[in-house]
Amino acid sequence: MAGDYEYTSAVGEAAERIRASIPANLVEEFRAASGITRDDFIPCTPAQSGEVCAIDGSNVTLIESGSMAVAVVRAAQTTFVGMERKQRSVTPMKFCMVGPEEENPDFVNLYRECFGQEPGKPLPNDDISRAAGILRDTVEYWVTERMANELGTGALLLRDGPLRVSHESHNPVLTRIALACKEREVSLAGISKRSAATWGGGHPLLPAVFGFAKDQEIKAPWWIHIDPAILDHTPHAQWQHGGMYVACLHPRSRGPLKIELPTGTSEMTAGGIMNRICGCSDDGRIPGYPYPLFDAHRTVTLTEETMAQVKGDLLGKLAEAGIDRQTYEILFGDYHDEFARY
Numbered sequence: 148m149a150g151d152y153e154y155t156s157a158v159g160e161a162a163e164r165i166r167a168s169i170p171a172n173l174v175e176e177f178r179a180a181s182g183i184t185r186d187d188f189i190p191c192t193p194a195q196s197g198e199v200c201a202i203d204g205s206n207v208t209l210i211e212s213g214s215m216a217v218a219v220v221r222a223a224q225t226t227f228v229g230m231e232r233k234q235r236s237v238t239p240m241k242f243c244m245v246g247p248e249e250e251n252p253d254f255v256n257l258y259r260e261c262f263g264q265e266p267g268k269p270l271p272n273d274d275i276s277r278a279a280g281i282l283r284d285t286v287e288y289w290v291t292e293r294m295a296n297e298l299g300t301g302a303l304l305l306r307d308g309p310l311r312v313s314h315e316s317h318n319p320v321l322t323r324i325a326l327a328c329k330e331r332e333v334s335l336a337g338i339s340k341r342s343a344a345t346w347g348g349g350h351p352l353l354p355a356v357f358g359f360a361k362d363q364e365i366k367a368p369w370w371i372h373i374d375p376a377i378l379d380h381t382p383h384a385q386w387q388h389g390g391m392y393v394a395c396l397h398p399r400s401r402g403p404l405k406i407e408l409p410t411g412t413s414e415m416t417a418g419g420i421m422n423r424i425c426g427c428s429d430d431g432r433i434p435g436y437p438y439p440l441f442d443a444h445r446t447v448t449l450t451e452e453t454m455a456q457v458k459g460d461l462l463g464k465l466a467e468a469g470i471d472r473q474t475y476e477i478l479f480g481d482y483h484d485e486f487a488r489y
Contacts, residue, residue, distance in 0.1 A: 177359055183359065185363040197229070198226065200439070201305040201306075202224045202291050202307065204221065205220070207219050207279075208276070210458065214247040215244060218245055221447060238289075292320060296331070302333045307339075307444065310388040318386050336424065338404055338407075338437060340404060342405040353402065353403050353405065357402055368398070368400075392421070395435065424437055
């Protein structure tokens with residue numbers, strides 16, 4: 148392919164389009180557009196993290212046909228005190244059908260099981276990946292709400308992802324979570340490794356902030372509050388429950404994190420939370436990333452080995468239910484597996 152002109156041109160065009168979103172003068176453009184100065188960067192002082200609970204979820208599409216799919220979802224929490232694990236729990240795997248109906252009945256059942264009521268809006272089955280993600284979010288929010296009401300006063304509750312929902316039915320749940328944390332003096336934070344936030348018509352935010360800090364020789368750890376006015380847009384703004392921050396929590400971090408804290412958090416309170424998150428982000432394997440969240444991720448991940456066993460168990464149950472191998476292959480077989488053999 149290296150000698151193929153059309154291929155080489157296509158690769159070059161893709162690279163140029165990416166480069167256009169991250170120009171060589173990215174930092175200069177960001178400085179001019181945002182009005183940010185080095186004084187806006189606030190140093191972190193790693194502090195004792197105290198009680199920290201981290202929550203993460205996982206989903207895998209197990210089998211898929213043209214009209215339906217089976218997704219497996221679960222969520223986990225790990226709670227540390229003084230960076231010693233106090234407890235860890237994982238929800239049972241939930242097997243959810245996506246299709247063939249237009250609306251997902253398993254979402255209704257799962258929502259009712261988690262929250263004791265019907266969801267405010269149905270979940271369409273038109274996008275398997277999105278539906279599976281929202282089903283995962285359902286159990287993740289359930290665990291988050293439970294822990295928000297169980298943690299001790301002054302605890303730190305970390306969620307993998309933003310303080311923003313992707314489905315309208317989850318909005319009252321996140322509202323209750325934020326309110327419970329406020330009433331019980333639990334510090335809530337949403338932490339993301341990546342961000343879709345852009346500025347200036349499509350320039351990614353995280354490289355711009357990180358590049359600015361490097362250009363100004365601002366030493367990590369640091370954090371900065373991001374004024375939403377400098378961003379291109381905020382997806383699902385009506386379901387947004389947090390203000391945006393960018394933080395680099397260790398001198399050897401591979402890059403910054405996007406952190407969201409509840410709307411209305413004062414600078415003093417934000418600084419205290421950042422210092423505590425920084426205090427549990429010095430693990431040598433992934434410096435700059437909160438270890439409790441790393442532990443939650445390792446706990447909840449549905450590995451290939453686990454999924455191979457689960458898929459085998461499902462095939463066995465399908466056979467017991469009277470689905471023969473040929474029918475299964477017609478429904479769920481993947482010709483690409485056969486293509487790969489030749």
